[in-house]
Amino acid sequence: MQTFSEIAEIQPLASRIITNSIQKSRVSHAYLLQGERGTGKEAIALLIAKRVFCEQPDGVEPCNHCTNCKRILSGNHPDVHIIEPDGQSIKKEQIEYLQKEFTYSGVESSQKVYIVKNADTLTVNAANRILKFLEEPSKQTTAIMLTDNSQSIIPTVRSRCQVIDLQPLSSDRFQEQLLHAGMSQAHARLMSALTNNVEEALHWNEGEWFAEARKVMIQLIEIVTSKPNDVFLFIHHNWLTHFSERNQQEQGLDLLLLAFKDILYYHLDYKDAMVVFEEQDEKLKQAALTFSPEKLLSILQAILEAKQKLKQNIHPTLVMEQLTLHIQR
Amino acid sequence: MKFIVQRDKLIASVQDVMKAISARTAIPILTGMKIEAKKNGLLLTGSNSDISIESHIPVEEEGIVHIEQIEEGSIVLQARYFPEIVRKLPEKTVEVEADANLNVTIRSGKAEFNLNGQDADEYPQLPKLQTDESFELPIDLLKNLIKQTVFAVSTMETRPILTGVNLKLEDNKLSFTATDSHRLASREIPMDSTNVSFSSVVVPGKSLNELSKILDDSEETVEISVTNNQILFRTKHLNFLSRLLDGNYPETSRLIPDQSKTVIHIKTKELLNTIDRASLLAKEDRNNVVKLTTKSNQIVEITGNSPEVGRVVEEVNVDSIQGEELKISFSSKYMLDALKAIEYDEVKIDFTGAMRPFIIRPANNDPILQLILPVRTY
Numbered sequence: 001m002q003t004f005s006e007i008a009e010i011q012p013l014a015s016r017i018i019t020n021s022i023q024k025s026r027v028s029h030a031y032l033l034q035g036e037r038g039t040g041k042e043a044i045a046l047l048i049a050k051r052v053f054c055e056q057p058d059g060v061e062p063c064n065h066c067t068n069c070k071r072i073l074s075g076n077h078p079d080v081h082i083i084e085p086d087g088q089s090i091k092k093e094q095i096e097y098l099q100k101e102f103t104y105s106g107v108e109s110s111q112k113v114y115i116v117k118n119a120d121t122l123t124v125n126a127a128n129r130i131l132k133f134l135e136e137p138s139k140q141t142t143a144i145m146l147t148d149n150s151q152s153i154i155p156t157v158r159s160r161c162q163v164i165d166l167q168p169l170s171s172d173r174f175q176e177q178l179l180h181a182g183m184s185q186a187h188a189r190l191m192s193a194l195t196n197n198v199e200e201a202l203h204w205n206e207g208e209w210f211a212e213a214r215k216v217m218i219q220l221i222e223i224v225t226s227k228p229n230d231v232f233l234f235i236h237h238n239w240l241t242h243f244s245e246r247n248q249q250e251q252g253l254d255l256l257l258l259a260f261k262d263i264l265y266y267h268l269d270y271k272d273a274m275v276v277f278e279e280q281d282e283k284l285k286q287a288a289l290t291f292s293p294e295k296l297l298s299i300l301q302a303i304l305e306a307k308q309k310l311k312q313n314i315h316p317t318l319v320m321e322q323l324t325l326h327i328q329r
Numbered sequence: 330m331k332f333i334v335q336r337d338k339l340i341a342s343v344q345d346v347m348k349a350i351s352a353r354t355a356i357p358i359l360t361g362m363k364i365e366a367k368k369n370g371l372l373l374t375g376s377n378s379d380i381s382i383e384s385h386i387p388v389e390e391e392g393i394v395h396i397e398q399i400e401e402g403s404i405v406l407q408a409r410y411f412p413e414i415v416r417k418l419p420e421k422t423v424e425v426e427a428d429a430n431l432n433v434t435i436r437s438g439k440a441e442f443n444l445n446g447q448d449a450d451e452y453p454q455l456p457k458l459q460t461d462e463s464f465e466l467p468i469d470l471l472k473n474l475i476k477q478t479v480f481a482v483s484t485m486e487t488r489p490i491l492t493g494v495n496l497k498l499e500d501n502k503l504s505f506t507a508t509d510s511h512r513l514a515s516r517e518i519p520m521d522s523t524n525v526s527f528s529s530v531v532v533p534g535k536s537l538n539e540l541s542k543i544l545d546d547s548e549e550t551v552e553i554s555v556t557n558n559q560i561l562f563r564t565k566h567l568n569f570l571s572r573l574l575d576g577n578y579p580e581t582s583r584l585i586p587d588q589s590k591t592v593i594h595i596k597t598k599e600l601l602n603t604i605d606r607a608s609l610l611a612k613e614d615r616n617n618v619v620k621l622t623t624k625s626n627q628i629v630e631i632t633g634n635s636p637e638v639g640r641v642v643e644e645v646n647v648d649s650i651q652g653e654e655l656k657i658s659f660s661s662k663y664m665l666d667a668l669k670a671i672e673y674d675e676v677k678i679d680f681t682g683a684m685r686p687f688i689i690r691p692a693n694n695d696p697i698l699q700l701i702l703p704v705r706t707y
Contacts, residue, residue, distance in 0.1 A: 067450045076358040078378050078453040096486075097355065103489030104533070105558040105573045107378055107453050138575050 003061045004047060010040055010173070014164045018044065019060040022051055028162040030134050030143040032119070034150035035166025038197040041146040042117065044166075046072060048144060049080050049113040078107035081114040089121040095129050102133050102141070112141045119145035120152035127154050134160040169196045178202070186278070190214075193258055193275045194251070209248075214276075216242050217255045220324075222283055225290040228328050235320050249316050250307060257303045263287045264296040302326040330402025330427040332366045334386065335395050336415065336437065339371075339423055342384040343412045345567060346375035348543055349382040350408045358451045362411060364425070365403040365449070371396060374455070375408065380536050381455055382543065383568035398424075403449035404433060414442055455570055456556045463554035464498070464523040468544050468564070471551055474505045475541045477516050477670040477697060482534035483509035493531035493574040495581070496560075498523075506581050507534065508700075512663045513581060514670060517696040527555050531578050536571035543569060585700060586686065589679035591623065591652040594692055595645070597676050601668045603645045607633035608661035610641045617661040618704050623654050633661070648675065657683045658706040667699035 008015040014033070021027050031048070033041045050062035050069045062069050071077040081101055083094050098114060106112050116122070122130065134143060134157065145161060147153055171192040178188040181198065183205055191201035204210040216238050223234050243252040255276070262274040266288045277284040291299070306323045310316060346362055354360060354377055363374040371386040388396050404427040415423060418437035427433045427446055435442040475494075483491035488510070495506040498520060506515040540562055544551065552563040562569040604619060610633040611617040622630045627650055633641045657680060667689050668676070675692035689699040 067454075071358075071451055074358075074451060076356050076451045076453075078356055078359075081355065099486065100489070103486075103492075103574055103576065104379065105575045107558065107572060108456075110557060 002047075002064050005061070007040060007044060007047065010169060011035075011044070011166050014044065014166050017164055018048065022048075022060045027052070027142060029137040029141060030145070030161040032145045032147065032150070032153065032158060032161035032163045033166060034147050034153075034163065036168050036196055037148055037200070038169060039166040041166060042115075045115045045144040045146055048142065049077075049115065052111055052113055052142060053077065053079070053109070079109060079112050081112070082117065083114065084117040085121045089123055090116070090118070090126055092123075092126060095122075095126045099129065099133070102138060110140055112138075114141070114143055116143070116145045118147065119157075120147045120149045122157075124154060127157050131156055131160070171196075174198070189275045190258070194254060212242060213248075213252060213255060217252065217259060218276075218283065220256070221259055221287055224324070224327055225283075225287050231324050231328065232321065235324055236317075239320060240317060243316075246310070246316075249310055253303055253307050253310070257300065257307075260291075260296055260299050260303065263291060264293060264300070267293045267296070299327050330364075330366050330404055331398060331400040331425070332371060333397045333422050333424045334371060336418060336421055336423050338386050338395050339415055340412075342371070342373050342386050342566075343415055345384045345543065346373045346382050347408065347412055348539065349375040349377055349380050351377045352409070354378065356453075358405060358447060359453075360408055361405040361447055361452070362408045363403060363405050363449055363452045366399050366401055368399065368401065374452070376453060376455075378453065379533065379572055380539055381453075381568075381570040383455070383570070385566050385568070387566075402427060404431065405447040405449050405452055406433060406444055410444065414444075456559050456561075462525055463552045463561075463563070464503075464520060464525045465550045465552050466503075468546065468548055468551050470518065471553075471562075472541045472544060473672075474516055474518070475537045477672075478505040478507040478514045479534050479537050479541075480666050480670065481507040481509060481512055481514035485509075490531060490574055490576040490578055492535075493533045493578075494537055495578040496530050496532060496555075497528060498526050499528065500526075506578075508579075508581060511660070511702050512667065513584065513698075513700040514667065515581070515698045525554075529578050530555050530560060531574040531576070532560055532571055533574055540569050540571070543567070584686065585688065585698065586679070586681045589652070589681050589688075591650070591655045591680040593623075593629065593650055593678045593680070594648040595629075595676060595678065596648070597668055597671060597674055599645055600676070601665065603631050603643050604661050604664050604668070606643060607631045607641050608665070609633065610635055610638055611661050616704055618658050618706060619661040619664070620656065620658045620706065622656045623650055652680075655680055655683060657687070658704045659687075659701055660704060663701045667701060670699060671697055673697075 004015050004019050033044060035041055047062065050064070050072050051057060051060065053068040053072060054062035055066040055068055056063045068077060072080050075082065081098065083090060083098060086094060174192045174196050175188045177198050178191055178201055179185065181202055183191065187205055191205065195201050220234060220239060223231050239252070243249045259276045262277045263284065265271065265273050266284055271279050302323055306319050309319045350360070350362060352360065356378060359376055359378060365372040370388050373384045375382050386395055388394065414435060419440055420438035422437065424436040425433065431446040431448060433444045433446045435444065478494050482494060486492065491509055497504045501520050502517050503520045504515060504517040506513065544564065548564050554561045559570045559572055607619045608617055611619050620632045624630055624644070627647050628644050629647055630642060630644050671689065671691050673691035673693060673695065676689050677692045678687060678689050680687045683703060684705065686700050686702045691697055
């Protein structure tokens with residue numbers, strides 16, 4: 001994504017806010033771009049930086065081929081500072097570097113742009129240090145903070161930035177991208193329900209773990225419908241061994257949620273929306289006979305609650321046992 | 330790009346430029362060294378974004394040809410490898426050639442190196458120098474100005490503007506001021522032969538330290554010009570650029586008291602040595618405090634005291650004491666720094682009471698000024 005018009009296709013609102021402020025030369029001193037992974041935060045941040053430094057801007061668009069634009073893309077522009085987490089979080093030294101940078105004049109121009117990636121990983125101390133400079137920006141400084149998780153930005157930082165919300169990618173467009181990358185139609189649909197990051201989806205699609213996970217999940221539904229007595233054994237032997245990590249457990253529940261949603265859609269005859277099952281699947285018909293729509297609603301509720309419990313650090317075995325009890329009841 | 334250059338010339342230039350290059354930088358291109366070949370010579374550039382050093386090798390100098398077969402162009406080479414290669418090459422001349430794909434070939438005798446270069450367009454563009462907006466200073470004077478002020482800059486980043494030296498050129502007077510809010514050092518020199526003036530630029534203390542290391546005593550004058558973001562110090566072969574500190578330097582002239590209640594004239598060396606001895610028993614975690622007490626008959630007493638360690642008393646003869654009696658405590662470290670900076674044999678110290686800052690000046694009224702805040706003791 002090299003131009004604002006390209007951004008406008010995915011992020012019409014954000015693109016309009018920013019292009020308008022550029023046109024009226026009212027670029028804010030600090031932006032907070034929040035949106036999920038793959039929504040184009042970095043592309044927008046780099047575009048703003050390029051537009052600020054571009055030698056021959058074409059309206060709101062940077063030219064993308066002057067030395068300034070090229071250097072911003074290659075990370076070599078001396079007045080554009082990009083801070084990304086070093087490991088888990090943004091470290092104190094990185095903020096100290098930034099602080100020093102604030103006190104110096106620019107290298108080539110009096111403009112300065114700094115981009116803080118994953119601003120939610122700033123520790124509270126680090127965030128408070130940055131605060132000083134958000135509060136009293138020196139002339140012609142633009143701060144762009146990027147985050148996936150807007151809730152972890154401390155309110156004092158948030159209140160000093162112009163917040164721009166990026167909307168999640170539409171799943172149709174995302175599916176198109178996945179199909180373009182060579183994924184099958186069925187897989188692309190499932191992936192688009194689980195994530196909106198192309199790389200993550202492709203990574204899952206290639207690995208064995210995800211295929212196995214899908215199999216285990218379908219087996220669970222099968223066992224619940226056909227051999228209810230074996231279900232605890234199955235949970236202990238297959239489910240918990242396969243979904244061992246926290247994020248894997250959450251993903252397992254996501255998959256289960258999608259499957260039960262499909263069964264409900266089958267009842268409602270809303271077959272276009274199904275993502276896990278094919279329309280002609282025997283297992284699906286079997287499951288639809290077993291669960292009434294009312295029952296399905298309460299199961300969906302229970303799965304959401306189970307996810308919540310995992311987040312609250314309740315033991316995963318207990319969570320799964322309780323969930324299966326609820327499904328059986 | 331292509332040129333053949335005398336190896337010793339290249340080594341000297343590379344060494345100068347390397348002083349600005351650091352291995353850890355935020356911008357990847359700055360780990361490299363820019364080499365620019367032009368009709369009139371070679372220009373090498375190194376930078377860590379705070380300071381940049383450019384070194385120029387002319388085509389010929391006093392009839393001796395340094396560079397031959399120049400084809401214009403520029404390239405950025407890895408500073409980790411290039412200097413070592415140049416140093417260890419076998420012959421007296423070095424041939425450097427870069428092709429359109431940024432491949433660089435370095436030849437000397439039968440040795441041949443192929444290095445991957447980087448695009449010179451990626452390198453930061455240093456501000457163009459404007460010679461009409463510049464003024465000249467003898468190098469030894471500039472070094473002196475730096476030496477007499479730069480020690481007083483703040484080392485703490487809490488007030489970043491104080492980590493620099495404030496330069497001012499107004500009414501044909503050039504002044505250097507540095508303070509860390511506990512002490513202040515300043516010096517003024519007359520500048521008659523210039524019509525340039527600027528009200529206040531703040532140059533980082535670190536940059537000035539580097540500058541005084543790199544300036545060669547054998548050359549005579551340095552040309553200084555100030556742009557919006559950078560200050561340029563220019564000698565015959567060397568351009569030294571430093572970024573400036575952003576912000577307003579505090580108004581320091583009002584801090585300097587214009588009246589005094591007690592004036593002491595004293596030999597610099599004697600006072601320096603006495604305070605140095607007294608500071609032996611002044612503890613570092615308590616600001617190295619020593620105490621000065623005026624006695625009658627042109628004698629002052631210097632004491633250092635740490636209850637856990639011991640006590641030192643020494644009397645010094647002074648040339649004259651005028652005004653009220655005085656007991657004052659101050660940091661021996663600041664006092665030593667200040668006395669060392671004044672390179673005259675006799676100093677005049679103006680006190681305005683035990684709780685007010687005092688000023689140390691050379692006895693002959695040369696405009697060097699050192700101001701120190703006293704320490705409150707009981």
